[in-house]
Amino acid sequence: MSSVCVHGLGYIGLPTAAMLADSGHDVTGYDVDTELVDRLDRGEVPVDEPGLDEFVTDALADRLSVSHDVPASDYHLICVPTPLDGDRADLAYVESAAGTVAEVLRAGDTVILESTVPPGTTVETIAPILERSGHSVGEFSLAYSPETVLPGNVIAELRANDRAVGGIDERSVKRAAALYGSFVEGGLRTTANPTLAEFVKLIQNTYRDVNIALANELAMIAADYELDAREAISLANHHPRVDLHQPGPGVGGHCIPIDPLFLGQSSENLDLIERAREINDGMAEYVTDLLDDELDSLAESSVAILGVAYKGNVADARESPGLRLAEVLQARTQVAGAGGAGTAGVDVRLHDPYVTDQRFALAPFDEALAGANAIVVATDHDEYAALDPEDVAAQLAGNVVVDAKGLLDRDSWEAAGLRVVRL
Numbered sequence: 001m002s003s004v005c006v007h008g009l010g011y012i013g014l015p016t017a018a019m020l021a022d023s024g025h026d027v028t029g030y031d032v033d034t035e036l037v038d039r040l041d042r043g044e045v046p047v048d049e050p051g052l053d054e055f056v057t058d059a060l061a062d063r064l065s066v067s068h069d070v071p072a073s074d075y076h077l078i079c080v081p082t083p084l085d086g087d088r089a090d091l092a093y094v095e096s097a098a099g100t101v102a103e104v105l106r107a108g109d110t111v112i113l114e115s116t117v118p119p120g121t122t123v124e125t126i127a128p129i130l131e132r133s134g135h136s137v138g139e140f141s142l143a144y145s146p147e148t149v150l151p152g153n154v155i156a157e158l159r160a161n162d163r164a165v166g167g168i169d170e171r172s173v174k175r176a177a178a179l180y181g182s183f184v185e186g187g188l189r190t191t192a193n194p195t196l197a198e199f200v201k202l203i204q205n206t207y208r209d210v211n212i213a214l215a216n217e218l219a220m221i222a223a224d225y226e227l228d229a230r231e232a233i234s235l236a237n238h239h240p241r242v243d244l245h246q247p248g249p250g251v252g253g254h255c256i257p258i259d260p261l262f263l264g265q266s267s268e269n270l271d272l273i274e275r276a277r278e279i280n281d282g283m284a285e286y287v288t289d290l291l292d293d294e295l296d297s298l299a300e301s302s303v304a305i306l307g308v309a310y311k312g313n314v315a316d317a318r319e320s321p322g323l324r325l326a327e328v329l330q331a332r333t334q335v336a337g338a339g340g341a342g343t344a345g346v347d348v349r350l351h352d353p354y355v356t357d358q359r360f361a362l363a364p365f366d367e368a369l370a371g372a373n374a375i376v377v378a379t380d381h382d383e384y385a386a387l388d389p390e391d392v393a394a395q396l397a398g399n400v401v402v403d404a405k406g407l408l409d410r411d412s413w414e415a416a417g418l419r420v421v422r423l
């Protein structure tokens with residue numbers, strides 16, 4: 001078993017550190033957020049993910065420790081953020097983490113980058129920073145291995161998913177594969193080319209983004225023929241070589257809407273991929289058009305948006321389709337005030353049973369619904385699937401329901417006197 005230091009104890013780093021400890025390695029978790037390190041040290045697990053609390057707590061009682069310092073270790077795993085800055089990846093965090101590793105790196109150690117990055121980052125950006133240690137690539141090992149876990153199912157997918165491992169040389173491939181082999185039950189797909197592994201991660205998320213855009217476009221076309229897109233997609237998917245995705249109010253989260261843009265960082269050849277992004281981002285406009293068609297006067301209406309989390313049963317509201325819809329609705333109906341300043345027309349109420357972020361001015365469910373002219377189901381939370389249409393109808397002033405996630409049983413909702421428009 002090896003000593004491992006995990007840099008970055010967020011959504012990816014923390015479960016990975018606990019998994020490595022669970023597999024018998026001696027793991028140190030390091031994060032620049034000193035408060036986070038202190039909280040973890042007290043046994044508080046601030047990352048919201050099913051089963052993670054107990055998994056991390058058990059690891060902390062055994063082979064996982066957290067520290068404000070980076071110890072010399074056989075392995076360094078870098079799991080720090082790579083946000084978007086304009087239309088480019090902000091690599092400041094991975095550069096900083098690599099700089100910290102360089103300070104303790106020894107000949108024979110292995111560094112693995114897990115953060116999602118534009119192709120070429122490991123070779124062109126990380127390797128030169130690590131060489132500030134005084135050791136050359138080859139004296140230490142270096143690999144890229146992307147994380148592919150699905151939020152909501154992280155612990156199971158850490159073990160079960162196949163994992164791409166791209167080493168900078170054959171020794172790096174072997175060293176990285178040995179570490180992942182200690183807990184990955186899926187296949188290890190190795191290559192002596194980190195750039196290929198970086199590219200593979202990006203095209204997995206791009207595949208999903210482009211396919212969702214196709215589903216969204218099909219939903220708009222189906223509506224022109226007065227057909228139910230989801231019924232059509234379900235029937236079409238019975239073909240052995242067709243697997244269409246589902247339409248929705250947009251693509252949220254901090255990965256799928258962002259990773260396709262990383263692909264374009266050193267290539268002028270993105271076309272379909274860029275168009276897919278536009279289609280997915282444009283779904284908020286489309287849902288606004290639907291509401292405009294259904295309501296007498298959008299500007300004088302109240303609309304309850306159910307769901308600001310980016311997807312069902314999670315609390316993460318990054319790149320939220322529900323919030324984007326709220327912005328578009330307000331921008332569309334803004335009217336010039338006396339001083340020329342815009343005043344919002346439509347009254348938008350936001351509700352979410354999972355999101356706790358105070359910045360979003362979320363309303364309790366009954367307040368969000370009270371006297372509203374329309375509701376939009378923007379997130380497929382289980383709580384919304386279980387709503388009683390009679391109760392909802394009794395609280396609304398209007399009868400328009402836009403089911404943007406195909407969550408509701410249309411017959412029972414229409415039997416309650418509601419007009420259901422579904423994407």
Ligand SMILES: NC(=O)C1=CN([C@@H]2O[C@H](COP(=O)(O)OP(=O)(O)OC[C@H]3O[C@@H](n4cnc5c(N)ncnc54)[C@H](O)[C@@H]3O)[C@@H](O)[C@H]2O)C=CC1
Pocket residue numbers: 007008009010011012013030031032033036079080081082093094096097114115116117147148149150151254255
């Ligand atoms: N969250 C997800 O579902 C997935 C995320 N990824 C990728 O994994 C990477 C990490 O993402 P998350 O864990 O979600 O981010 P996160 O924001 O949850 O956590 C990152 C942590 O890194 C810490 N950090 C920042 N700079 C640091 C440094 N120089 N040294 C040590 N710690 C530092 C931050 O304080 C934070 O606690 C990103 O590149 C992301 O795109 C990949 C697949 C899935």
Ligand SMILES: CC(=O)N[C@@H]1[C@@H](OP(=O)(O)OP(=O)(O)OC[C@H]2O[C@@H](n3ccc(=O)[nH]c3=O)[C@H](O)[C@@H]2O)O[C@H](C(=O)O)[C@@H](O)[C@@H]1O
Pocket residue numbers: 147148149150151204205208212245246247248249250251252253254255256310311312321
């Ligand atoms: C290829 C792939 O499935 N990538 C996963 C993805 O996780 P994430 O939770 O962002 O993906 P998701 O469940 O597709 O949700 C993204 C968004 O897309 C929407 N969505 C999803 C599927 C669909 O048919 N239609 C649709 O509109 C969701 O509602 C959500 O707003 O991105 C993660 C990441 O890279 O962070 C990655 O680890 C996960 O495995």
